[in-house]
Amino acid sequence: MATMKQVAQRAGVSTSTVSHVINNTRAVSEDVRTRVLAVIDEMHYIPSAVARSLKNDKTRTIGVSVPDNTNPGFAELLRGIEDAAFEVGYTIMLGNGYEDPQRQAAHLRSLIEKRIDGLVLVAGAARDELAPLLAAQRVPIVLADHDIAAVDTDFIGLDHEQTGYLATRHLVELGHRRIACIAGPRAQPAGQERLAGVRRALAEAGLQLDPAHLVHGEPDCEGGHDAARALLALALPPTALFACNDLMALGALCAAQEAGVAVPGQLSVVGADDLGMAAFAMPRLTTVAQPTYAMGRRLTALLIDRIGGGSLPRHRERLPGRLVVRQSSGRPQEHEVLAPTGT
Amino acid sequence: MATMKQVAQRAGVSTSTVSHVINNTRAVSEDVRTRVLAVIDEMHYIPSAVARSLKNDKTRTIGVSVPDNTNPGFAELLRGIEDAAFEVGYTIMLGNGYEDPQRQAAHLRSLIEKRIDGLVLVAGAARDELAPLLAAQRVPIVLADHDIAAVDTDFIGLDHEQTGYLATRHLVELGHRRIACIAGPRAQPAGQERLAGVRRALAEAGLQLDPAHLVHGEPDCEGGHDAARALLALALPPTALFACNDLMALGALCAAQEAGVAVPGQLSVVGADDLGMAAFAMPRLTTVAQPTYAMGRRLTALLIDRIGGGSLPRHRERLPGRLVVRQSSGRPQEHEVLAPTGT
DNA sequence: CTGTTAGCGCCTTCAA
DNA sequence: TTGAAGGCGCTAACAG
Numbered sequence: 001m002a003t004m005k006q007v008a009q010r011a012g013v014s015t016s017t018v019s020h021v022i023n024n025t026r027a028v029s030e031d032v033r034t035r036v037l038a039v040i041d042e043m044h045y046i047p048s049a050v051a052r053s054l055k056n057d058k059t060r061t062i063g064v065s066v067p068d069n070t071n072p073g074f075a076e077l078l079r080g081i082e083d084a085a086f087e088v089g090y091t092i093m094l095g096n097g098y099e100d101p102q103r104q105a106a107h108l109r110s111l112i113e114k115r116i117d118g119l120v121l122v123a124g125a126a127r128d129e130l131a132p133l134l135a136a137q138r139v140p141i142v143l144a145d146h147d148i149a150a151v152d153t154d155f156i157g158l159d160h161e162q163t164g165y166l167a168t169r170h171l172v173e174l175g176h177r178r179i180a181c182i183a184g185p186r187a188q189p190a191g192q193e194r195l196a197g198v199r200r201a202l203a204e205a206g207l208q209l210d211p212a213h214l215v216h217g218e219p220d221c222e223g224g225h226d227a228a229r230a231l232l233a234l235a236l237p238p239t240a241l242f243a244c245n246d247l248m249a250l251g252a253l254c255a256a257q258e259a260g261v262a263v264p265g266q267l268s269v270v271g272a273d274d275l276g277m278a279a280f281a282m283p284r285l286t287t288v289a290q291p292t293y294a295m296g297r298r299l300t301a302l303l304i305d306r307i308g309g310g311s312l313p314r315h316r317e318r319l320p321g322r323l324v325v326r327q328s329s330g331r332p333q334e335h336e337v338l339a340p341t342g343t
Numbered sequence: 344m345a346t347m348k349q350v351a352q353r354a355g356v357s358t359s360t361v362s363h364v365i366n367n368t369r370a371v372s373e374d375v376r377t378r379v380l381a382v383i384d385e386m387h388y389i390p391s392a393v394a395r396s397l398k399n400d401k402t403r404t405i406g407v408s409v410p411d412n413t414n415p416g417f418a419e420l421l422r423g424i425e426d427a428a429f430e431v432g433y434t435i436m437l438g439n440g441y442e443d444p445q446r447q448a449a450h451l452r453s454l455i456e457k458r459i460d461g462l463v464l465v466a467g468a469a470r471d472e473l474a475p476l477l478a479a480q481r482v483p484i485v486l487a488d489h490d491i492a493a494v495d496t497d498f499i500g501l502d503h504e505q506t507g508y509l510a511t512r513h514l515v516e517l518g519h520r521r522i523a524c525i526a527g528p529r530a531q532p533a534g535q536e537r538l539a540g541v542r543r544a545l546a547e548a549g550l551q552l553d554p555a556h557l558v559h560g561e562p563d564c565e566g567g568h569d570a571a572r573a574l575l576a577l578a579l580p581p582t583a584l585f586a587c588n589d590l591m592a593l594g595a596l597c598a599a600q601e602a603g604v605a606v607p608g609q610l611s612v613v614g615a616d617d618l619g620m621a622a623f624a625m626p627r628l629t630t631v632a633q634p635t636y637a638m639g640r641r642l643t644a645l646l647i648d649r650i651g652g653g654s655l656p657r658h659r660e661r662l663p664g665r666l667v668v669r670q671s672s673g674r675p676q677e678h679e680v681l682a683p684t685g686t
Numbered sequence: 687c688t689g690t691t692a693g694c695g696c697c698t699t700c701a702a
Numbered sequence: 703t704t705g706a707a708g709g710c711g712c713t714a715a716c717a718g
Contacts, residue, residue, distance in 0.1 A: 001458075001481070003710090003711060003712090004711060004712065005711075005712095013688075013689085014688065014689045014690075015689090015711085015712075015713090016688075016689065016690080016691095016712095016713075016714080017687090017688060017689075018712095019712065019713060019714085020688090020713095023713085025713085025714090026687085026688090027687065028687075028688085029687060029688090032687085032688085044479045044480070046452070046455050046456055046480075047456060047711085047712075048397075048456065048458055048710095048711055048712070049453075049456040049457040049458065050393050050396045050397050050402065050457065050458050050710095050711080050712095051397055051694090051710075051711035051712040051713090052711080052712055052713075053393045053694090053712095054391075054393050054394055054397050054694045054695065054696090054710090054711080054712075055693085055694050055711085055712050055713050055714085056694085056712090056713075057694075059393065059457075061436070061457070068422070069412065069418055069421055069422055069425070070415075070418045070419055070421075070422050072413075072415075075412055075413045075418050076413055078412055078413075078437075079411070079412055079413050079439060082412070082437065082438065082439055083439070086438070086439075086446075086449075086450070089453070091436050091438070091453055091454070091457060092436065092437050092438070093404070093434050093435065093436055093437075094421075094425065094435050094436075094437045095425065095429070095434070095435070096422060096425055096426070096429075103429075106429075107429070109389070110392075110432070110434055111434070112389050113389055113390060113391065113392040114392045114393065114402075114404070114434060115344075115391055115392065115393050136387045137387070138344070220619055221619055221620045221622070221623035222619075222622075222623070224623075225623055247619070247620065250620055250623055251623050253625070254623040254624070254625055254627075257625050276563055276564055276565075276590070277564045277590065277593055277620070279564065279565075280564035280565070280567075280568055280593055280594050280597040281597070282596070282597055282600050282625055284597075346694090346695060346696090347695065347696065348695075348696095356704080356705085357704070357705045357706075358695090358696075358697090358705090358706095359696095359697080359698075359704075359705065359706080359707095360703090360704060360705075362696065362697060362698085363697095363704090366697085368697085368698090369703085369704095370703065371703075371704085372703060372704090375703085375704085390695085390696075391694095391695055391696070393694090393695080393696095394694075394695035394696040394697090394710090395695080395696055395697075396696095396710090397694090397695080397696075397709095397710050397711065397712090398695085398696055398697050398698085398709080398710050399696090399697080399710085400710075
């Protein structure tokens with residue numbers, strides 16, 4: 001790979017002149033400039049960011065650590081981060097943590113060795129173990145969606161509590177009273193928060209969550225499927241259910257169909273996330289859309305500001321979800337039969 | 344951030360000694376070693392990979408360029424790459440190209456500036472524009488899934504032709520004769536290859552693809568939905584269809600249901616990819632699973648070998664898909680009625 | 687307008 | 703078993 005020195009020699013100038021034409025950092029005669037540019041072109045010279053970084057102490061690279069880039073939510077987040085970073089000339093280093101503190105720590109360590117300018121961290125369930133490692137560094141960090149109490153950094157997350165609330169209130173307003181919740185793994189904080197929202201909406205209606213109506217499962221189709229099957233097998237099954245994410249909701253839809261339970265006739269189903277395919281489920285899924293992509297962009301903007309030395313007060317924000325009513329939710333059948341309201 | 348020099352001073356040794364204890368690269372007395380280690384620990388010293396890279400001319404970083412990390416297929420691929428890279432101590436720099444030659448080129452350029460040791464490139468449709476840029480560099484490259492004729496590099500892809508063939512042969516064997524194909528955008532080479540497989544299977548059965556039975560669309564649920572709707576509105580609609588990916592197949596399932604067409608009774612549907620949710624579609628989707636994750640791993644292994652100077656002959660390979668028969672495909676109804684075969 | 691020079695943090699001969 | 707010193711490719715004073 002050609003170096004600046006070689007370019008300088010070939011063009012008959014000093015390296016500093018080459019450097020200056022590249023960076024437009026001081027006046028260079030038109031004559032020299034074109035000559036240098038020509039040599040750069042003919043030698044296919046591309047400056048070394050690593051040498052530059054050593055000099056400047058800046059890499060224009062940010063690290064991104066997510067639990068699993070394959071999860072649609074994290075994928076969207078990642079895309080938002082990458083887009084925003086690209087626009088300001090930053091590159092992204094990605095690592096999957098798989099909720100494994102060991103792996104996350106190892107990844108983090110190598111990011112720090114590589115001197116990333118900043119880090120977007122989705123800590124997942126393994127957050128507390130990471131705190132000490134993080135605290136010891138002075139790399140700007142923004143936390144995405146999972147707060148870490150022990151570390152004093154900026155944070156932007158989704159408003160999971162409100163998401164659970166919106167979904168449940170929708171069901172309550174439809175007239176449901178036996179509302180179940182399919183939650184993700186107990187260890188996932190987001191799930192707990194959504195659950196809190198469910199309880200709040202229920203409480204407002206003078207209801208409460210029947211323990212038999214709360215089922216935990218893996219946050220994928222299969223988890224949702226199995227949970228819904230269990231729920232539908234109850235002596236007094238729910239007339240509606242909120243699944244903590246769309247994948248689980250899709251699984252629930254499948255289980256309902258298998259059990260011969262009509263949706264939304266006998267069972268209303270609401271998900272969360274609004275994946276692209278939610279609109280093409282059968283029936284089309286009512287869900288609470290999450291601004292995941294936007295979150296990625298904001299996180300990045302915030303991080304870049306921090307990197308630039310912006311010293312705003314510590315930022316903490318939760319972005320609201322938005323209820324998208326489609327066809328998987330409706331009025332409870334028995335309710336209509338027993339007491340046909342209005343209309 | 345602490346430097347090696349500071350550590351050396353504090354420990355009362357030379358920087359070369361510190362370097363050697365860190366890298367285990369020559370004998371150091373036990374006394375000195377523990378002292379140095381203690382200082383490293385207390386100063387939270389973490390060596391700078393950028394300085395090291397400048398010296399070695401190696402970054403232990405590989406670039407990954409995909410069209411869109413949000414697409415489930417690329418997400419799986421990316422995960423495979425990241426896993427394999429992590430295991431051998433490499434970090435990944437990710438960029439989305441969005442099938443935009445400009446953006447891909449810009450991204451590539453910054454990866455080269457950052458002196459990645461190698462590149463995994465999913466060129467997408469914009470492949471030809473990239474060839475010159477690539478050819479001028481001597482960075483090891485492995486091409487994933489999209490070959491670039493003009494560049495002489497290793498290549499590992501999916502066997503799209505065989506995928507289309509397997510899906511279609513399955514339908515033919517079931518007794519279908521009016522088989523339609525929902526293809527992705529014309530510009531996508533993978534789609535063309537799958538189509539070729541469809542034609543081969545049809546030809547073997549003495550059939551051919553009715554032009555009216557070939558519909559192109561965006562490779563997502565909506566594209567599949569709209570395409571299927573058009574197909575079902577035909578005077579003589581197909582009895583089976585192969586959608587070039589699961590998302591499109593899911594959309595097709597939705598369209599069929601809306602049109603009151605029973606699956607698989609009146610219409611068999613086969614997809615490709617085997618996304619997690621394919622098994623929970625209604626009916627559960629027959630599809631051709633793709634070894635995408637494995638592809639990512641192999642690509643990475645190959646790349647690392649190239650980086651290490653391995654000079655095997657140019658590698659070219661297409662990984663086969665695997666037909667997964669579930670419930671969305673069955674014998675054609677009319678066929679059974681007109682000429683109930685055997686059984 | 688242009689060149690010389692001194693590092694950035696690390697590794698690695700070469701000496702001791 | 704340890705240290706001194708040069709250099710990786712680039713930038714940024716400082717001189718001219």
